[in-house]
Amino acid sequence: MTTEQHYPLDDGEGDSNPYLNVPVQFLTKEPPKCVLFGPKFCLNVPKTFLIREKVRMNRDNCFKVYDSQNTEYFKVSNPLKTMRGKHVITDINGEDLVKMKKKLLSLHPTWHLNSGPKLESRLATLVFEFTMLKKKARVYTYKYPFPHEDDDTKYEHIRPTLYIKSDNTGRDFKVFDEVTSEVYADITKRAMSGNSDVLVEPDNYSVTVNPGVDVLFMVALTLMYEYALSDIES
Template sequence: MYKSIHMANQGNMKMAMVAPQIAIVSPLFCVSYPVELNVVRKMVTLRDSNFAVVDVNGNVIFKLKGKYLSLHDRRVLLDATGLPILSLRQKMFSLHSRWEVFRGDSSDSRNLIFSARKSSLIQFRTELNVFLAKNKSEHLYDFKVIGSWLEKSCVIFSGDSTIIGQMHRKHTVESVALGKDTFSVTVNPGIDYAFVVALVAILNEIHESGHD
């Protein structure tokens, strides 16, 4: 299922060192080498989504589909075959733009994996605190996202301040010609890249809603 991304990044395998695994969504999305992904917004070839994640060869790995008729504002992260990987739901009446992420197409609290919210109501830069489902007290965050969404420059840290991934803007002739908004995401070895993509998707939704 995820052969394409593994083949696209296999050139990094020889120089990669064994890294501790952080599997938030699934170990299937953890590899022992850096993963390079491109996020393409406003992709004209996607009929039901304007947010796609492609590998270095342009193969679609994930796409984000909206469910606008649901009670909550929901998005579903699908893999290349259309299989639901994660369901992202914006929590109603949340001052800090809180999003909850569930396994598959579920919205059942038993399938909650993590939640993310703005660290403060007023921000001069993008800053999200991320809490795993088992972190009931939320006194300390498990992960943190810091940067500037408008500049497409953000860094994702674990709770001990270790960088696990980052994003930056990517300018290409294709993106300029087709009016696409494209940026890159680098996920460090051993890190769940589906988890990192979900965080980027949440940043996108917060920006789209004008709450950044």
Template sequence: MHHGGNNRVVVVSPQFCMPQQTVLVMQEQAGFKSDDFTITDATGRPIFKLSAAVCSIGNKRQLLDAYGTPLLHMERKMMSLHGTWLLLRPSDGAKLAELKSSLMSLTPSIKVYLNDGDKEPDYVIKGDFRSKRFSICQRTHGSDVPIAQVQKESRFANSTAFLMSMVTDAQKYFVTIEPGVDAAFVVALATLCDEIYNDKE
């Protein structure tokens, strides 16, 4: 990966690296049932779908594109001490990344390791998970560069998004993704932050 102002981050597919900053609208999944969630852009256009795997009790999720094509399997690693989740490629089950949480520490964070064999995390997610205010950062040479921000309110929230939230009354939150960053990867991370945090409650 080259370094510089426009770090491209590709984990799932380059087709989800938008050239401009992108805001996606997600829903909190407190007590994630077997509901499927649609993740939209700020105008309400479906971008991704999130489904709970049938017949698994809170241990598997699947990220699909807007047309229902599987992009990513998310699977909780059984018998892991802290919530550890794996991101797997649907076609062959290859591990793309692993998330490990240390929410019990004074500075709660979730570390993301790509399947590249090194011991240092490639991404670090830190902030206030309870109030849905955290950053997803790429760790390069010991410094953390934000690639996405998660927050409950969005300065981009237009009237459409506002009306949508009035109608559905779901717990919405916003994910702002930097240009050139794999939106599918970011959505998976945001989903699992929710999941890991709800586990701890």
């Protein structure tokens, strides 16, 4: 994946990281292999994140993202006053980072990934395809200056930079480079609990992000995959 030199969330500070709670020595010092939101979301070691869904009635914090030590990294909300299909990832301090927005009236399930000061800049488009055996998605990324979220969805003139593809079980996924086939993240979907009395259901997804790969990007891709699958299954 070709890296761009304009990262909407990069704060320009070389040794601090307000988003990933890790020692500085774990931040990547090499050019990132796959980056959308900035090198500050890239580590030099593989790391596994757990995405958990809270009870479905809670729209303000419908998903939370932890690591294996139960440290919280991100929250995901579906604001009550917005149209269905809009979700916002925030950091632990409540700062909005990314907006995921469903494209209505599309042939295939399509989601946009937005950032910028008002979450208005479209950085990537995901187009999902489902068959009886496998589920896959193409990930198209836009060059700076990024199109506005209200602009027409036009990705036919660019080639996808990433692919997401499941195995035959539909529970294990890989995010990999379109050209080199290098795997950037391994995703496992976990079974849901039928116990409605618990406040937090078991981990919905386990996401292992490889070194030099944008953690926030991989988390957002996983969540949009979940939303697309939920739409199809419902």
